[in-house]
Amino acid sequence: MGYDxxxxxxxxxxxxxxxxxxxxxxxFLEQFTRHHERIFxxxxxxxxxxxxxxxxxxxxxxxxxxxxxxxxxxxxxxxWACGVAxxxxxxxxxxxxxxxxCFNQELLDTLATERDDEDxxxxxxxxxxxxxxxxxxxxxxxxxxxxxxxxxSIREIAERRGKAAQTLYNRxxxxxxxxFIEVQQALAQN
Amino acid sequence: xxxxxxxxxxxxxxxxxxxxxxxxxxxxxxxxxxxxxFRRLEAILLAEAEARQIFRRYLTLHHQLRTLAKSWAxxxxxxxxxxxxxxxxxxxxxxxxxxxILYGFLIAIGLALLAGALWFRHIRAETPCPPTTFSESxxxxxxxxDSPGSCRLSDKMASRPSEAQPTK
Numbered sequence: 574m575g576y577d578x579x580x581x582x583x584x585x586x587x588x589x590x591x592x593x594x595x596x597x598x599x600x601f602l603e604q605f606t607r608h609h610e611r612i613f614x615x616x617x618x619x620x621x622x623x624x625x626x627x628x629x630x631x632x633x634x635x636x637x638x639x640x641x642x643x644x645x646x647x648x649x650x651x652x653w654a655c656g657v658a659x660x661x662x663x664x665x666x667x668x669x670x671x672x673x674x675c676f677n678q679e680l681l682d683t684l685a686t687e688r689d690d691e692d693x694x695x696x697x698x699x700x701x702x703x704x705x706x707x708x709x710x711x712x713x714x715x716x717x718x719x720x721x722x723x724x725x726s727i728r729e730i731a732e733r734r735g736k737a738a739q740t741l742y743n744r745x746x747x748x749x750x751x752x753f754i755e756v757q758q759a760l761a762q763n
Numbered sequence: 764x765x766x767x768x769x770x771x772x773x774x775x776x777x778x779x780x781x782x783x784x785x786x787x788x789x790x791x792x793x794x795x796x797x798x799x800x801f802r803r804l805e806a807i808l809l810a811e812a813e814a815r816q817i818f819r820r821y822l823t824l825h826h827q828l829r830t831l832a833k834s835w836a837x838x839x840x841x842x843x844x845x846x847x848x849x850x851x852x853x854x855x856x857x858x859x860x861x862x863x864i865l866y867g868f869l870i871a872i873g874l875a876l877l878a879g880a881l882w883f884r885h886i887r888a889e890t891p892c893p894p895t896t897f898s899e900s901x902x903x904x905x906x907x908x909d910s911p912g913s914c915r916l917s918d919k920m921a922s923r924p925s926e927a928q929p930t931k
Binding site for chain 2: 610613614617618621622623674676677679680683684687695698699702703706717718720721722723727742745746749750752753756757
């Protein structure tokens with residue numbers, strides 16, 4: 574049996590919000606809205622593939638809503654959500670028929686449990702990254718926009734620009750590493 | 764479940780491993796990673812807590828880049844919908860400094876050339892000074908050659924220094 578992908582899009586949440594006027598629904602939506610980026614990041618860190626992460630995230634979102642009645646309101650929502658997500662990741666790797674590269678169980682367990690300060694500083698990272706992006710040169714920003722906003726592959730961009738794909742891969746890697754270092758330095762200073 | 768390497772937060776990664784780790788992470792994010800590279804990445808992550816920290820942060824950066832880029836694209840669309848507003852690319856401070864240095868250098872060269880030209884013109888107006896000795900006047904005198912082997916000083920310069928007229 575393969576892994577089922579649940580297409581739970583934004584409009585579904587809007588409908589859920591409209592339908593749910595009780596306190597439980599409100600509480601769930603508040604918690605989920607606050608943590609959904611981090612939950613996706615957690616899943617992505619385990620499966621390291623965006624499409625797979627999106628599929629799992631959709632299912633986890635639904636499961637969290639279905640199980641929210643059992644959630645202790647005094648507990649940490651994100652930690653609880655990560656537990657649900659981790660089980661789904663394991664299930665995904667077990668049932669997926671696609672031939673994909675996945676980490677061994679030992680590493681998966683380690684990555685899943687080593688959630689530390691980074692989760693807490695996720696918002697700070699986003700803000701610093703926003704500032705760093707504003708400092709990039711025009712051509713660097715254009716490449717990032719094509720890759721990250723428009724979702725174009727490097728091969729596609731290279732073909733359109735008449736350049737070697739490897740050149741653009743190198744350029745993209747340099748930009749990413751530069752941003753990584755700048756974010757680290759900025760956070761260290763703060 | 765416990766972290767594999769609790770010696771964790773110190774900077775333990777050597778330079779080469781760090782470089783290799785970033786190369787492997789880029790291949791992973793670009794979806795160009797081979798099975799062999801993937802297993803090497805797995806081995807590094809299993810062995811080093813710092814590598815796992817970098818791994819998580821780099822993947823977070825990748826995910827946040829997508830979030831920000833999409834939000835920018837949406838803002839741009841909204842601006843386009845609101846009306847024509849040509850975007851002026853911001854110039855980074857380092858770029859501004861570089862341009863300033865370049866322009867300053869060009870202006871300095873221009874001024875130097877202008878000063879040189881004025882000085883040369885001034886010198887031309889003042890010189891040549893009248894020779895003070897005959898031998899000096901000889902050294903400056905042009906020769907007039909009427910036929911091969913028969914050259915003489917020009918009429919002007921054949922006169923004695925005392926007769927020479929200072930150039931005006």
